[in-house]
Amino acid sequence: MAEPQVQNGTISVSGQTLFFREAVPAQNSLQPPVLLLHGIRFSSETWLKLGTLHKLAAAGHRAVAIDLPGLGCSANAQAPSQIGVPAPPSFIQDVLDSLNMVPAAIISPSLSGMYSLPFILNNPQNVAAYVPVAPICTDKFTVQDYSRVQFPALIVYGDGDEQLGEVSLNNLKNLPNSQVFCMKGAGHACYLDDPDSWHSRLLEFLGSLK
Secondary structure (H helix, E strand, O other): OOOOOEEEEEEEEOOEEEEEEEEOOOOOOOOOOEEEOOOOOOOHHHHHHHOHHHHHHHOOOOEEEEOOOOOHHHOOOOOOOOOOOOOOOHHHHHHHHHHOOOOEEEEEEHHHHHHHHHHHHHOHHHEEEEEEEOOOOHHHOOHHHHHOOOOOEEEEEEOOOOOOHHHHHHHHOOOOOEEEEEEOOOOOOHHHHOHHHHHHHHHHHHHOOO
């Protein structure tokens, strides 16, 4: 079977131009689409080089990785809030609407927590699943905020992540329908330290969605 091809494109969100990379399955699939966000030192290119886009598409998921405002190929776009301040929930909603991928599974490492968390907690009906990877801003929301949502979540962190690993876990574990995947010997960007384990567990989780 031919390997899924990755296409590049742009979307307009709140008057800002955002860059994205997309891989689609070879055949129509009932699997939910997947939106991949990234950390401050990374971009959509990370998911391309790691092979995550290809593996998701090969498993039947439409996979879209965006470059967040001010980063990567979206460097000229203005972020809707300062780093560490939760962005308006409408930002990710507009991204998903522009890409026609509601509801979506959302993969959200590190910095991107400021975008994903306000969205998933305010628009849970548009979330198929959530895969936070030691995101920031988990302390900006209450136990009650987390407890209201019912979508499946896979909480991922590296046991060598001394900054955000345990901190994010302690808040995110209040998501009622959540599983925890601790990557042994991995740091903050744990998916880079053990791509095989990351892809295996991610695809297992997404494959279990009803």
